[in-house]
Amino acid sequence: MDAQEAKKLSFNIVTLDPDPNCPASLITENIVSSFSDLEKLKTFNDKVDIVSYELEHIDIDTVKQVIPEDKIYPSLQVLEVIQDKFKQKSFFQKKGIPVPFFKEIKNINEIKEHLPVVQKAKVGGYDGKGVVVLKKEEDLKNAINAPSYIEELVDIEKELAVIVVRNAYGDIRVYPVVDMVFEKDGNLLDYLIVPADIEENIKIQVQEIAISAVEALDGIGVFGVELFLDKKGRVLLNEIAPRPHNSGHYTIEACETSQFEQHIRVLTNLPLGSSKQVIPALTLNILGDKNAYGKPVYQGLSEVMKLDGVYIHIYGKKTVKPLRKMGHITIIDFDRNKLLEKANYIKKTLKVVS
Numbered sequence: 001m002d003a004q005e006a007k008k009l010s011f012n013i014v015t016l017d018p019d020p021n022c023p024a025s026l027i028t029e030n031i032v033s034s035f036s037d038l039e040k041l042k043t044f045n046d047k048v049d050i051v052s053y054e055l056e057h058i059d060i061d062t063v064k065q066v067i068p069e070d071k072i073y074p075s076l077q078v079l080e081v082i083q084d085k086f087k088q089k090s091f092f093q094k095k096g097i098p099v100p101f102f103k104e105i106k107n108i109n110e111i112k113e114h115l116p117v118v119q120k121a122k123v124g125g126y127d128g129k130g131v132v133v134l135k136k137e138e139d140l141k142n143a144i145n146a147p148s149y150i151e152e153l154v155d156i157e158k159e160l161a162v163i164v165v166r167n168a169y170g171d172i173r174v175y176p177v178v179d180m181v182f183e184k185d186g187n188l189l190d191y192l193i194v195p196a197d198i199e200e201n202i203k204i205q206v207q208e209i210a211i212s213a214v215e216a217l218d219g220i221g222v223f224g225v226e227l228f229l230d231k232k233g234r235v236l237l238n239e240i241a242p243r244p245h246n247s248g249h250y251t252i253e254a255c256e257t258s259q260f261e262q263h264i265r266v267l268t269n270l271p272l273g274s275s276k277q278v279i280p281a282l283t284l285n286i287l288g289d290k291n292a293y294g295k296p297v298y299q300g301l302s303e304v305m306k307l308d309g310v311y312i313h314i315y316g317k318k319t320v321k322p323l324r325k326m327g328h329i330t331i332i333d334f335d336r337n338k339l340l341e342k343a344n345y346i347k348k349t350l351k352v353v354s
């Protein structure tokens with residue numbers, strides 16, 4: 001999606017990805033390489049003026065050997081803080097940003113006296129992997145056996161997210177607050193809806209916390225900021241992604257400038273665009289069906305395409321697996337009930353099978 005926006009402004013994108021069929025390769029020059037192959041990284045570096053990344057789990061020392069640090073945005077210092085969730089929480093706490101209570105643990109026995117907690121691996125987690133909820137002593141058998149820390153189990157009213165863009169001159173754009181609605185029985189995202197149905201003063205708090213966090217990092221780039229609103233009305237920072245974020249996909253259709261275009265603007269030192277939302281939006285992930293494994297077939301796609309205000313993004317992954325993210329759909333409508341109605345229809349109608 002970055003590359004799609006870059007093309008509109010006639011920039012060329014070179015990607016580096018281990019998968020020759022990675023989604024970006026449809027429109028970029030893709031160098032097929034592991035993230036640790038120094039030769040290939042050098043070839044990549046020689047081809048580009050500026051470098052960004054779309055995943056946090058990159059080995060910083062490897063990158064430093066090949067790519068000049070002043071070519072990389074967000075900076076490697078920012079990445080280093082964010083990569084380690086414990087470091088990230090400690091950093092934001094020191095900067096006075098509200099975060100849930102948290103504590104480093106050296107061994108699993110220490111957890112007992114703090115139950116209930118959420119235990120998180122310091123590094124390597126994503127999409128809920130590396131996060132476990134431990135309520136009772138019996139749950140300790142599920143504890144993560146890797147460097148980790150614990151957080152208070154927040155009594156969540158809503159999970160919220162907001163995109164913050166900041167450029168090298170310190171100019172900032174903040175997007176509206178997104179309500180991330182999770183399925184009741186798991187931590188799978190159900191849908192995202194914007195604007196979130198919360199009080200104005202909460203929205204302001206969310207945006208202020210998100211901006212402070214990005215400023216504290218001296219972050220240059222696009223940041224997806226995840227927060228909790230708890231049942232007592234506290235707004236707490238959960239985590240930051242140093243890149244365009246799935247909670248900002250709606251900006252493509254619903255805002256004056258998308259998060260991806262902003263990313264390209266930051267990287268090329270062009271002025272930031274307006275982050276104004278012009279119409280309410282809802283985003284659904286397109287996931288592989290429970291039993292799907294193999295070449296994807298998009299069942300019901302024609303039905304969904306007949307709907308007004310429905311924008312389908314298929315990432316072009318060659319293989320579908322159960323719950324693999326194959327694309328997303330953004331629905332726009334001035335009527336919030338219609339957004340939900342269409343979302344329900346799409347969920348029933350569209351299946352990615354094999």
Ligand SMILES: Nc1ncnc2c1ncn2[C@@H]1O[C@H](COP(=O)(O)OP(=O)(O)O)[C@@H](O)[C@H]1O
Binds near residue numbers: 159238239
């Ligand atoms: N302290 C917490 N209290 C309650 N739920 C939490 C807490 N931390 C995380 N969660 C739940 O776990 C999910 C994943 O945690 P997160 O730290 O965002 O990891 P990931 O990197 O996998 O997104 C969150 O979206 C939230 O639903």
Ligand SMILES: [Mg+2]
Binds near residue numbers: 226239
């Ligand atoms: Mg998260």
